[in-house]
Amino acid sequence: MTVFLIRRLMQSFVVLIIMSLLVFVGVFAIGNPIDILISPDATQQEIERATAALGLDKPMWEQYWIFLVNAAHGDLGRSFVFNEPAVGIILQRLPATLELALVAMLLTVVIGVPLGLWAGLKPDAFSGKTIMAGSILGFSLPTFWVGLMLIMLFAVELKVLPSNGRGATAEFLFIRSSLFTRDGWAHVAMPATNLALVNIALVIRLIRAGVREALLMDYVKFARAKGLGMRRVILVHVMKNIMIPVITVLGLEFGSLIAFAVVTETIFAWPGMGKLIIDSINLLDRPVIVAYLMLTVLLVTLINLLVDIAYSVIDPRIRLAEPEA
Amino acid sequence: MTPDVGDLDGRVDAGGGRETPLGRLAVEFFESRLAGIGFTVFAAIALVALLGPVIAPQNPYDLAQLDILDGRLEPLSVGSNGMTYWLGTDDQGRDMLSAILYGVRTSLVVGAISTAAALVLGSALGLISAFFGDRIDSLIMRAADIQLSFPAILIALILIAVLGKGVDKVIIALITVQWAYYARTVRGTALVERRKEYIEAAVSLALPKMRILLRHLLPNCLPPLVVVATVQIARAITLEATLSFLGLGLPITEPSLGLLIANGFDYLMSGRYWISFFPGIALLITIVSINLIGDRLRDVLNPRLRR
DSSP states (O other), rough: HHHHHHHHHHHHHHHHHHHHHHHHHHHSSSHHHHHHSSSSOHHHHHHHHHHHHTTSSHHHHHHHHHHHHHHHHHOOOBBBTOBBHHHHHHHHHHHHHHHHHHHHHHHHHEHHHHHHHHHHHOSHHHHHHHHHHHHHHHHHHHHHHOOOOOHIIIISOOOOOSSSSSOOEEEETTEEEEGSHHHHHHHHHHHHHHHHHHHHHHHHHHHHHHHHHTTTTTHHHHHHHOOHHHHHIIIIIHHHHHHHHHHHHHHHHHHHHHHHHHHHHHHHHHOOOHHHHHHHHHHTTTTHHHHHHHHHHHHHHHHHHHHHHHHHHHOOOOOOOOOOO | OOOOOOTTOOOOOOOOTTTHHHHHHHHHHHTHHHHHHHHHHHHHHHHHHHHHHHHHSTTTTTTGGOGGTTOOOTTEOTTTTEEETTBBOOTTBHHHHHHHHHHHHHHHHHHHHHHHHHHHHHHHHHHHHHHHHHHHHHHHHHHHHHHHHHHHHHHHHHHHHHOSOOOOOOOHHHHHHHHHHHHHOOOOOOOHHHHHHHHHHHHHHTTHHHIIIIIIHHHHHHHHHHHHHHHHHHHHHHHHHHHHHHTTTSTSSSSSSHHHHHHHHHHHHHHHHHHHHHHHHHHHHHHHHHHHHHHHHHHHHOTOOOO
């Protein structure tokens, strides 16, 4: 396990370095942020002073080295637009995004698992077929368009849910979140549903396939023969076995929820970091773009690592430590 | 090069006579009514995309044909020039039906080009990986692993942030996001196929490596590749629409469905639903029809389920 952990950590580190190089070199190549930040009639001197102040006059490798050293200190540069540390700006918005992703994950489990079970137990019934048709639709519907339609239905026509913003926040156990207020839940309902849709469809399919496969297994027959009720067999025996792939997929999908929050946040004007990155790309605010990409890459890498570890803990059959060479 | 799968595998229909493996696949495919509907709908969409400029009531990007006084008209209303706007107009008096016909065209073309390019690139890398093995194999597959561990939209965002906006950049982003799927699929199949006797026979005949790869190995890797490609076209179209919606995709001069939907976003709050609604429906129908085809192809081409 230790060998596996070290190996896996090294791997994640290499990925981070590669991604940072990619992001940095790439972002270095686009546009000149000076053109955007300084008024067109600035004198040559003013332009030079601003270039030096932003460190843009140094050669690229030196900028990258400074960037790496600073990154190790948790400093990814100052935003050109806000003139504040980029990491700080993003971290300020991280809770809102995490909140959205967490609620979406919760919805995925609460809605996806029961529907998947039902569809797996009654694959030929009308209800089961309807659930499957719904899941195909869930896969096919473009997320952003569903978001617009939700706004149209619940905010414009029915006027029951707010269409934008995060709502009131409250502090509980030193965590400030909108999930502690009624208003906050009203605000998060639509964006989270929107974000969860694809994952709900995914979980339904996974669980259904798992259930159908598991029902043919000997251990189910044995449990039934032992005289256990169908309910117990499904909820305890079958569920335990099919949850392993589901947990893995859900864990990995958490990273993609955070990334896809970009779309949902844009639609619902959710003040998270996804909306920030879109604005930053349009304004060529390089430090913020780099900081966002680095933090998201870090987050996704971390999640992948945790999922791998969790996988070995849940399923003792999986031996993660490779045989010693 | 037709995917003459049955023939090469020696699975020729004994009593079928004139029946070809491809014909048999087609018959099996259309046994599912849903797949038939999906296929018909997609064929219709492809035709509309092809004929778009011919059948559209107006050229939505010729400013001379637009009348700003006809802006934001509801569906079915009649414009100042006597033309009926079946699906309404946008803020500049553009006929939504025409805009959608042009948009579908752009979306399909971008989706198809990027998928085709990714298919070629990915398959080539997958074949190389499987055939040469060792260092090259682990290098390519590691790269694929790393890439697949990141959400597609994140990769696309990085690329757009790096490369800037534009049609070519979007296509590059879509190819980058997709290639790994093909590489993995082809490698997996090719590793199994490589050990079969026909490859051994080809090697024994001292055929050139290129020939073995392209004429013997590749055709037998096609069935799973076709399934992956179908699903990927739908995903490419969706991703392109998403990027365009975010304002990071295609430019305003080549509006895809995503951009049309984004345009309508501003008017949604005032109840003018049609500017976003109808392009979205067009996008949805396109993607559902492709997914239905993909689902059926998966069943038909799956060797485990083959009768």
